[in-house]
Amino acid sequence: MKGPLLRLLRPRRASPRPLLVSGSLWGRAQTAAVSHAYSTQAGSTMRPTGRYPIPNKKDLPYDIVELMEEVEMKSGFLPNVFSVMSHRPAEFRAFFAYYNAIMNKEKGRLSKADKELIVVATSIVNRCPYCVIAHGALHRIYSKKPALADQVVVNWKLADLSEREQAMLEFALAVSHADNITEEHFQKLEAQGFDREDAWDIGTIASFFAMSNRIAHFTDLRPNEEFYTMGRIPRDKEKAETP
DSSP states (O other): OOOTTHHHHSTTSSOOOOTTOOTTTTOSOOSOOOTTTTOOOSOOOSOOSOSSOOOOGGGSOHHHHHHHHHHHHHHSSOOHHHHHHTTSHHHHHHHHHHHHHHHSOOOSSOOHHHHHHHHHHHHHHTTOHHHHHHHHHHHHHHHOOTTHHHHHHHHGGGSOOOHHHHHHHHHHHHHHTTOOOOHHHHHHHHHTTOOHHHHHHHHHHHHHHHHHHHHHHHHTOOOOTHHHHTTTSOHHHHHHHOO
């Protein structure tokens, strides 16, 4: 299906593939879904999702509720970013529409694993626990490399990266640091098979998540517990250990 977030722009239309839920991305359902993930009901012993009140489901626009329910149903839990951003419905739509445009586009030379690695590397610079943990999990799933994102978190220059990945992260981090971008940066990318449009993609991902990281900071957005273990255990072994 086309348009993972089409519902946000055209409510009540045909059901699209939701954001962060693509085919078998999540594998089998994770642990039980977080109850009252987008409710202000009292009585929960869990750490608050963020500093701002999360609207009750009945008070949210239909299109946002429908998307959140579909994500939660397919993944087994609702990523906290959905709950926190629902505090501002118009900004929720704008945020996820742009996320979808850059992270789920099919053109270009960046794989899904490449994009997630960019998010991890640049979010470290911005000291954002949510994006480092959540997108590290997605990188493990897409790349099938359970250790690489962790290596990048510690020191990307010592991680087991290919020359292509090194050039990609060097450019992304230059954008994240707001360094002066010169022709040399583009030449290094071109030497690894990237073109100017790929550079745009790398730069926009770094830029978008610089904003996302800062939203996470002031809202006190924290990662769901489910993210910490995702992609660390091979699915066949995980099934074998399931009682």
